Amino acid sequence: MGMRKKHLQKRHLVELFMKTIMRVSFVIVAGALGLILWTIISRGLPALTWDMVTQVPKGGYYMGKEGGILNAIIGSAYLATGGTILAILLSLPIALYLKAYLGDSKWGGCVRLSLDVLWGIPSVVYGAFGFALMIVFGLRASLLAGIIVLALIELPIMTRAMDEVIRRMPEDLEHAALALGSTKFEVALRVVTRQMLPGIVTAVLLAFGRGIGDAASVLFTAGYTDRISTSLMRPTASLPLAVFFQLGSPYPEVQQRGYAAALILTIIVLAVSLGSRWLSARLNKYTVK
Amino acid sequence: MDAHIQVNNLNVYYGRQQALKDVNIEIPKKQITVIMGPSGCGKTTLLKTFNRFLELTDGAQITGEVLVDGENIYDREVDVTEVRKAVGLLAQRPSPLPMSIFDNIVYGMHIHRMKRDRREYKAAVKHYLEIAGLWDEVQKRLHDPATSLSIGQQQRLCLARGLAVEPEIILGDEPTSALDPISSQNIESRLLDLKQNYTTVIVTHTLRQARRLADYVIYMYLGEVIEAGPAKEVFTNPKHERTKQYLEGLF
Numbered sequence: 001m002g003m004r005k006k007h008l009q010k011r012h013l014v015e016l017f018m019k020t021i022m023r024v025s026f027v028i029v030a031g032a033l034g035l036i037l038w039t040i041i042s043r044g045l046p047a048l049t050w051d052m053v054t055q056v057p058k059g060g061y062y063m064g065k066e067g068g069i070l071n072a073i074i075g076s077a078y079l080a081t082g083g084t085i086l087a088i089l090l091s092l093p094i095a096l097y098l099k100a101y102l103g104d105s106k107w108g109g110c111v112r113l114s115l116d117v118l119w120g121i122p123s124v125v126y127g128a129f130g131f132a133l134m135i136v137f138g139l140r141a142s143l144l145a146g147i148i149v150l151a152l153i154e155l156p157i158m159t160r161a162m163d164e165v166i167r168r169m170p171e172d173l174e175h176a177a178l179a180l181g182s183t184k185f186e187v188a189l190r191v192v193t194r195q196m197l198p199g200i201v202t203a204v205l206l207a208f209g210r211g212i213g214d215a216a217s218v219l220f221t222a223g224y225t226d227r228i229s230t231s232l233m234r235p236t237a238s239l240p241l242a243v244f245f246q247l248g249s250p251y252p253e254v255q256q257r258g259y260a261a262a263l264i265l266t267i268i269v270l271a272v273s274l275g276s277r278w279l280s281a282r283l284n285k286y287t288v289k
Numbered sequence: 290m291d292a293h294i295q296v297n298n299l300n301v302y303y304g305r306q307q308a309l310k311d312v313n314i315e316i317p318k319k320q321i322t323v324i325m326g327p328s329g330c331g332k333t334t335l336l337k338t339f340n341r342f343l344e345l346t347d348g349a350q351i352t353g354e355v356l357v358d359g360e361n362i363y364d365r366e367v368d369v370t371e372v373r374k375a376v377g378l379l380a381q382r383p384s385p386l387p388m389s390i391f392d393n394i395v396y397g398m399h400i401h402r403m404k405r406d407r408r409e410y411k412a413a414v415k416h417y418l419e420i421a422g423l424w425d426e427v428q429k430r431l432h433d434p435a436t437s438l439s440i441g442q443q444q445r446l447c448l449a450r451g452l453a454v455e456p457e458i459i460l461g462d463e464p465t466s467a468l469d470p471i472s473s474q475n476i477e478s479r480l481l482d483l484k485q486n487y488t489t490v491i492v493t494h495t496l497r498q499a500r501r502l503a504d505y506v507i508y509m510y511l512g513e514v515i516e517a518g519p520a521k522e523v524f525t526n527p528k529h530e531r532t533k534q535y536l537e538g539l540f
């Protein structure tokens with residue numbers, strides 16, 4: 001019988017070894033994630049009262065023990081939504097330009113490399129850069145400045161994700177539509193958009209997720225306030241900073257409120273990513289792979 | 290001959306390389322014309338000049354005329370979308386649009402505003418799927434993604450989709466080369482059924498398929514049309530030495 005398992009053969013050992021490594025790394029990642037979630041939930045949940053999500057802070061500025069963090073929730077929603085919309089307005093043209101004019105040329109490669117580098121730059125650098133710009137333009141810490149900096153942070157992620165989507169667009173598809181007598185506009189509107197929409201949605205929500213969780217960039221640029229923001233030119237509160245400030249407090253009750261804020265942020269990010277998965281699966285039903 | 294397409298002094302260049310050299314041919318109405326020749330001889334290029342697809346290729350240049358029903362499709366006054374509506378294309382690999390089976394058929398009719406209401410569209414979808422021999426297989430799943438069909442079914446869907454915009458001419462660039470034998474046979478018999486109503490031009494690389502389909506044959510070699518004529522004559526009594534060698538399978 002030449003078909004029995006030969007366990008001690010080298011290639012089987014290699015297989016076993018690689019499998020073990022993969023399992024171990026999975027356990028490490030899953031464990032770390034579990035631990036983080038456990039910390040946030042176990043410490044934050046007790047402080048997560050109805051007041052936390054429906055009221056603004058009462059007394060003692062944001063370090064107080066009363067009231068809620070509605071100001072930060074709404075501020076973050078404004079910041080991330082505004083930043084994402086601005087980033088879409090910049091990313092989509094760049095991604096289309098990359099496809100239409102630069103393609104896989106040397107310049108295209110340069111632009112992609114720059115975007116990848118920008119992606120890797122820590123957000124505190126964006127914050128400092130934004131701050132420097134604000135001084136030049138005489139802008140004070142405000143919702144508008146925060147939105148602009150978040151848009152800059154989201155830009156590379158969004159552009160590269162869109163670029164990949166657009167590059168994967170099968171050329172056959174456009175030709176098929178043109179062969180039926182479509183105009184180029186009809187091809188773009190009815191065929192290309194349908195094919196790319198799921199990927200674009202994913203790109204946008206990915207960037208939104210990064211934007212809403214970022215603390216360092218809004219620290220200098222958006223400031224903080226106890227009030228719900230009503231003006232683009234005034235400072236705004238944000239969830240990441242609510243977490244940051246409250247966790248830094250020496251009082252356990254305030255710290256606990258910080259964990260509650262982190263929990264809210266996590267829930268929002270989770271909801272956004274589940275929503276984006278659901279949406280892109282729905283839109284993806286008809287796309288050509 | 291009652292010519293549907295007439296090609297006069299046609300030259301095509303890709304950059305500096307000449308892909309078609311002074312082509313002069315006529316393609317008969319409501320018959321199947323088969324273009325054959327070794328790979329790289331310019332069959333696809335010639336076909337692409339019939340629906341103005343060549344202009345989608347960067348650097349491709351074209352001189353000469355292609356007349357469809359006596360009208361030069363390269364004339365300035367001619368609307369390219371009307372040309373492509375009248376001259377349908379069945380590509381080498383089927384490429385369903387990213388939508389349902391139903392919407393794939395509707396797409397072309399819709400952009401050309403050919404029907405008035407949903408009822409008319411539904412009837413047309415059924416009609417063209419029947420012509421393509423696909424109705425029985427898909428009538429219960431019209432709203433499934435077109436990509437859920439097998440490759441052979443997808444090619445029949447593409448045929449139905451093309452016919453739905455009411456073309457007069459059907460072009461096929463090796464339309465069965467990606468298909469299994471049974472699907473190929475299926476497409477071939479569709480094309481034979483359709484030839485009473487449409488002028489059909491098929492590129493093929495298999496001699497046997499050419500013999501099964503052709504009423505009229507064009508043999509090309511290195512960008513030139515070597516021989517063109519009724520299938521019977523060309524297959525039984527080729528005038529040109531090269532055609533003879535090709536038919537005998539020498540290259």
Ligand SMILES: Nc1ncnc2c1ncn2[C@@H]1O[C@H](COP(=O)(O)OP(=O)(O)O)[C@@H](O)[C@H]1O
Binds near residue numbers: 303308330333335
């Ligand atoms: N897009 C293109 N750019 C440059 N050369 C091309 C292009 N398409 C085809 N050619 C060249 O033109 C010639 C004819 O090609 P084609 O029409 O595709 O031949 P066939 O379909 O008979 O195999 C070939 O030499 C091919 O290399």
Ligand SMILES: [Mg+2]
Binds near residue numbers: 332333
């Ligand atoms: Mg070819």
